[in-house]
Amino acid sequence: MSSLDRCHNIEALRQQAARYLPRLVMDYIEGGVDDERCLLRNRSAFDDITLLPRYMVDVSSLSLSRSLWGRTYAMPLGIAPTGLAGFARHGADLMLAQAAVKGNVPFVLSGAGTASIEQMAKVAPEHAWYQLYVSREQRVTEDIVCRARDAGVQHLVVTVDVPVHSNRERDVRNGFVPPVKPTASTILNALCHPVWLARFVSQGLPRFENWAPYAPPGASAKQIADLFSSQIPFTQTWRDLARLRQIWPGRLIVKGILHEGDARQAVEAGADGVIVSNHGGRVLDGAPSPLTLLPAIRQAVGPDVRVMMDSGVRRGADVVKALALGADFVFAGRPFMYGVAAGGQAGAERALAIFQRELSLTVSQLGGWGTAAPPERSPSSR
Numbered sequence: 001m002s003s004l005d006r007c008h009n010i011e012a013l014r015q016q017a018a019r020y021l022p023r024l025v026m027d028y029i030e031g032g033v034d035d036e037r038c039l040l041r042n043r044s045a046f047d048d049i050t051l052l053p054r055y056m057v058d059v060s061s062l063s064l065s066r067s068l069w070g071r072t073y074a075m076p077l078g079i080a081p082t083g084l085a086g087f088a089r090h091g092a093d094l095m096l097a098q099a100a101v102k103g104n105v106p107f108v109l110s111g112a113g114t115a116s117i118e119q120m121a122k123v124a125p126e127h128a129w130y131q132l133y134v135s136r137e138q139r140v141t142e143d144i145v146c147r148a149r150d151a152g153v154q155h156l157v158v159t160v161d162v163p164v165h166s167n168r169e170r171d172v173r174n175g176f177v178p179p180v181k182p183t184a185s186t187i188l189n190a191l192c193h194p195v196w197l198a199r200f201v202s203q204g205l206p207r208f209e210n211w212a213p214y215a216p217p218g219a220s221a222k223q224i225a226d227l228f229s230s231q232i233p234f235t236q237t238w239r240d241l242a243r244l245r246q247i248w249p250g251r252l253i254v255k256g257i258l259h260e261g262d263a264r265q266a267v268e269a270g271a272d273g274v275i276v277s278n279h280g281g282r283v284l285d286g287a288p289s290p291l292t293l294l295p296a297i298r299q300a301v302g303p304d305v306r307v308m309m310d311s312g313v314r315r316g317a318d319v320v321k322a323l324a325l326g327a328d329f330v331f332a333g334r335p336f337m338y339g340v341a342a343g344g345q346a347g348a349e350r351a352l353a354i355f356q357r358e359l360s361l362t363v364s365q366l367g368g369w370g371t372a373a374p375p376e377r378s379p380s381s382r
Contacts, residue, residue, distance in 0.1 A: 004343045004350045010314050010335045013351055017341035022190040024174045025087045029337050031170035038281035042312030045289035049321045057367035064359050068329050069251055074104040077319050077355055080310045080333035081131040083112030086206030088341040095340050097124040099348035108157055116209035121151035129155035135231040140214050145248055154250040161256025162233040166283045178229045238269050245270030258293055260300035273306030280311050280333055298326030316358025
């Protein structure tokens with residue numbers, strides 16, 4: 001039995017990733033903003049919801065599949081965008097994309113990813129979504145959107161919850177903020193993770209591949225990173241979203257929605273769906289958990305708009321709870337970063353398998369999807 005086979009839940013994958021990664025990278029993946037209370041809130045929100053089972057139901061032909069905009073996926077869970085994945089393992093973005101294809105789930109490439117739109121679309125032509133960070137230069141934003149369109153990407157995820165940089169104190173302590181300058185203790189800690197360090201030295205600094213075309217010819221990975229930092233974040237308005245709607249022919253999804261009024265405005269500006277998210281607790285420490293806001297946002301936009309969520313998802317039961325509260329689909333980020341760090345593509349596939357098994361067991365115990373309900377609501381079919 002391999003070490004991945006012995007990982008029976010996401011926490012075991014996290015522990016294996018922590019043994020492989022230096023503190024610098026592990027803190028980047030796990031860290032939040034300020035006192036990191038939002039991270040705790042995201043998880044405790046799931047603990048506060050219970051599931052009401054109905055027994056004496058035939059669950060022998062249970063299906064986990066879920067349709068979204070005409071495509072049927074293996075389960076209602078996708079891989080959320082995670083920036084700087086290449087620091088966890090070289091080529092991680094494409095490994096995640098390949099795992100998504102094999103598992104038949106959507107994969108969202110981060111705007112801060114270390115693989116290009118074109119590379120992703122080639123690996124996962126029918127499962128690839130792209131997360132857009134709007135640039136300070138409109139020409140750059142429009143060119144990135146056109147590149148996604150030309151590559152065949154059908155889902156554009158516009159992130160709106162990063163108007164300014166956030167205070168991620170773990171990264172500050174480690175010297176993992178622009179300009180990157182690791183502290184002495186961070187360097188010493190990296191020396192205690194020789195396998196990761198050897199790979200990092202041999203493969204070099206990961207590049208923001210999607211931003212390389214806008215840097216000077218022959219620019220180094222650091223110079224491209226500096227360009228990215230100078231362009232992001234950019235304060236957006238609803239006019240910017242409406243302009244994107246005019247040039248983007250595919251599905252337009254707004255990520256980072258927490259207020260029902262913003263959800264309605266996103267739809268009015270042309271969005272086909274929203275992702276209720278607090279950026280995994282990485283932008284505003286006082287933000288509420290997306291899980292608690294799902295019912296209000298579901299009601300605000302009506303049944304025809306796709307409502308998705310992320311932040312704090314660690315178990316298959318978490319997915320069921322989100323669906324019970326009004327989500328059409330759920331995304332998770334950190335669990336798949338743990339998996340790809342622990343074992344590359346096989347580790348990402350292991351994370352998907354863990355979620356799929358837990359989903360199957362949970363829904364079978366409940367008697368089907370329709371009987372899952374929080375204590376505040378009576379059981380109802382969805």
